Amino acid sequence: MKRLILAISAFFFCFSRAEVKVEKVLETTSIKEYNQWVKKNRARYPGLRPIYITVDQIHKSVSENDMDEYKITYYNDDGRLNKQETIRGWFEMGIFNNGELLFIARREHKYYPINEVRYIKNKDGDILLNLSRIRSYTIKYWGQSFWIENNPYKGGPTNNSRIRIFDHKGNVIGEIKNAWLIDNVLPDTNEDYLFFAVEEKDEITEAVLFYDINNNKELWRKKFSSAINIAISSDGAYTAIGDSGKIYVFDKQGETVYTSQPFTSTGRNPSIIFSDDNQYLATVLGPKICFYNNKTGELLWQTKIDDPDPGEKFIYFFETNNALYIVVAYISNYIYILDTEGKVVKKFQLPFGYAWHYKKTASGDVIRDRKIAVSNWSSKFYDGLLIIKRDRTIIIYNIVPE
Amino acid sequence: MRSIILILLSIIIASNLTAQTYSWPILPYPSGKRVTSGYCAYRPAYNSIVEHFHEGIDIPEETDPLCHVYPTTLAYKVIKIYTLGPDNNLMVKVIHYSDDTSSALSEGSKYIHLKEVLENIYEDSIYIGDPISAATDLYLDHLHFEYRTPSDLANSNNPFAITELQIEDNTAPTLCSLYVDYSRQGDAEVACWEYLGSNFAQYYGTVTGGGYTFLKLGLPMETPWNDWDDPHFIISGNRKVRFIIKMYDASISAPYNYYLVVDTAIVDLSGGSYESDAHYQVKFDGLLSSEYHREETVYHQEEPIVSGWNSQYYRLYPYGTMPSCIIKRLALATENLEEGQHRIRVMVKDYNGNTKTADVHFYIREHDWVDYCRGFKN
Numbered sequence A: 001m002k003r004l005i006l007a008i009s010a011f012f013f014c015f016s017r018a019e020v021k022v023e024k025v026l027e028t029t030s031i032k033e034y035n036q037w038v039k040k041n042r043a044r045y046p047g048l049r050p051i052y053i054t055v056d057q058i059h060k061s062v063s064e065n066d067m068d069e070y071k072i073t074y075y076n077d078d079g080r081l082n083k084q085e086t087i088r089g090w091f092e093m094g095i096f097n098n099g100e101l102l103f104i105a106r107r108e109h110k111y112y113p114i115n116e117v118r119y120i121k122n123k124d125g126d127i128l129l130n131l132s133r134i135r136s137y138t139i140k141y142w143g144q145s146f147w148i149e150n151n152p153y154k155g156g157p158t159n160n161s162r163i164r165i166f167d168h169k170g171n172v173i174g175e176i177k178n179a180w181l182i183d184n185v186l187p188d189t190n191e192d193y194l195f196f197a198v199e200e201k202d203e204i205t206e207a208v209l210f211y212d213i214n215n216n217k218e219l220w221r222k223k224f225s226s227a228i229n230i231a232i233s234s235d236g237a238y239t240a241i242g243d244s245g246k247i248y249v250f251d252k253q254g255e256t257v258y259t260s261q262p263f264t265s266t267g268r269n270p271s272i273i274f275s276d277d278n279q280y281l282a283t284v285l286g287p288k289i290c291f292y293n294n295k296t297g298e299l300l301w302q303t304k305i306d307d308p309d310p311g312e313k314f315i316y317f318f319e320t321n322n323a324l325y326i327v328v329a330y331i332s333n334y335i336y337i338l339d340t341e342g343k344v345v346k347k348f349q350l351p352f353g354y355a356w357h358y359k360k361t362a363s364g365d366v367i368r369d370r371k372i373a374v375s376n377w378s379s380k381f382y383d384g385l386l387i388i389k390r391d392r393t394i395i396i397y398n399i400v401p402e
Numbered sequence B: 001m002r003s004i005i006l007i008l009l010s011i012i013i014a015s016n017l018t019a020q021t022y023s024w025p026i027l028p029y030p031s032g033k034r035v036t037s038g039y040c041a042y043r044p045a046y047n048s049i050v051e052h053f054h055e056g057i058d059i060p061e062e063t064d065p066l067c068h069v070y071p072t073t074l075a076y077k078v079i080k081i082y083t084l085g086p087d088n089n090l091m092v093k094v095i096h097y098s099d100d101t102s103s104a105l106s107e108g109s110k111y112i113h114l115k116e117v118l119e120n121i122y123e124d125s126i127y128i129g130d131p132i133s134a135a136t137d138l139y140l141d142h143l144h145f146e147y148r149t150p151s152d153l154a155n156s157n158n159p160f161a162i163t164e165l166q167i168e169d170n171t172a173p174t175l176c177s178l179y180v181d182y183s184r185q186g187d188a189e190v191a192c193w194e195y196l197g198s199n200f201a202q203y204y205g206t207v208t209g210g211g212y213t214f215l216k217l218g219l220p221m222e223t224p225w226n227d228w229d230d231p232h233f234i235i236s237g238n239r240k241v242r243f244i245i246k247m248y249d250a251s252i253s254a255p256y257n258y259y260l261v262v263d264t265a266i267v268d269l270s271g272g273s274y275e276s277d278a279h280y281q282v283k284f285d286g287l288l289s290s291e292y293h294r295e296e297t298v299y300h301q302e303e304p305i306v307s308g309w310n311s312q313y314y315r316l317y318p319y320g321t322m323p324s325c326i327i328k329r330l331a332l333a334t335e336n337l338e339e340g341q342h343r344i345r346v347m348v349k350d351y352n353g354n355t356k357t358a359d360v361h362f363y364i365r366e367h368d369w370v371d372y373c374r375g376f377k378n
């Protein structure tokens, strides 16, 4: 595999003290290379994890009597091949726990559970937990000592719709009633609390609910009419909801800390994030970014980004050398770094290029419409590293204060 | 005197009243419009999923070239994007709009098993002609499509109600068996009725479900107006029985959407008309949100029997709780039928007009003997 390490020459924006440099420190399609980079930099970036498991489809079923075939590869810390196996069937799979666990649901019929098995494999490819006896569909979240089921399919929602929480041995340790589909679930850092956005049994109302894991107790619940974006502070003291152009911030008891309507677009839901120390809250919807004092609810500033396609993709806080930054990415593949005064201190674009967007006409024909950025990538943020993944490509950017 | 019990399965094509542009939800479709699982196909319980009727149709993906997924109306508003599985199994729910986006229609649709949704598709935004997923393959190789009403999209409807979503289909539905539930209704007795050297053994069997035994009669292809080759059986004892019918439509064809009619007109072996009121009518053109159907075929009046997946599929409705797809029901009180020969005629017709019929005859016996003359009396 071709190795590419590129350092980008930095653009300089002469705003206050808070300038940053963005360096591309790794771009690769090789897991060996990625894992060795992670290992080499472990002292500096202890939160960064190697890739242990990859899943590749090697055969796609051509009929209902045929089956899919996947190759599962397990790697060690050095990115060397640990084990490889080929599995056949109809599958639902997912990788959890920083890439260390693989969930596999396998059956021999497209729709029905003929010879169905469900299990969790660890990074050595050994079965850690057999879930076949648990009538749960898949896993939504894997925590340090528990996991949450995901069973959103039809038949439900019914009067008995509930979400269950299991320990790592597969015993039920908690149950949330009148909740069906989990839109989103976020823990605080210690995993004492879970903040859920769920569909209730009627599939029409949505709710957020705050759940105490240690006491297996739903502490409070609030209904919302539209789709919800949620956030939880690192210590669980605050929760936030972005709904229909508005933001709502609640404390642990579910009391309103403040609400605000910073966006005129009421049809859409802002993304929200708390700073690590709970001092600030940032929110984005389209080109507009807003920054709040989270203790008082005061809007400190708002700004509009001049972006060619300002559909927000993520918002993060990032802290280095005692300076706080806000990182916002758009589907244009532009990433903006702002300081706490709302100034863009850095703007750069991910190198994934453009593709045609198609449109259906009234006559049912499909025509080429316009070019849009290829933005089917995902991201993670660790210790000042922005890690971007798209298919096999991994790019690591280092954000360095200047 | 004889009676006819006519079970007529027919069809109503709901007309589409709004002038609206609809099209097939995947484009392109070089293999043609195909459906691998129809509306209201029965799905047994598995995992945490309760048994239910399939609320949509399954459309196999196209891989050469990869298909785009578009809502079936030109203009639509995205109201929800869910993640169903741990990865790559998404659901998008949309409200349909008039072509010029001036009005929201009281209908919408759901698209399930998308491996990705375009990044520039947002909840609560209106789009015209935009795909929701581009050049994608689909989880389990198919798109699950649901056509829903009213404005809160609570109820599912047969997508074939929309002309543009109908598919070519030359395959008639299949009639499998008629089950006779006799032991739970009292002390009715049933027996094979072989007479004049006829041999119906090939159609005649029993099956046990929920601890109860049913008479199972295979339904041979009907030879019109020839009743001599049909299954025959005798009902005696308290003569109180209930019937359950099993049928399905071929997998790539039209969905279940039929009437089930029980008619008590007098049988006329010479081929006369059957004109009495229908006892049962079933049509699967819509399911209400309040109904989680537990039955693949419908003809019953009394308490349910526990069913399982595989061979036990006679889950029956408690009396008075039957779903909206049963549009007409009158008790067929076999115990009150006149002694003599009666006939059940089953007719099933799918959306494209493909028809299948089958007959079953039974003799209501009150005396110790079978009055053959009574059986054949005109």
Ligand SMILES: [Zn+2]
Pocket: B037, B054, B056, B057, B058, B143, B144, B145
């Ligand atoms: Zn389906």
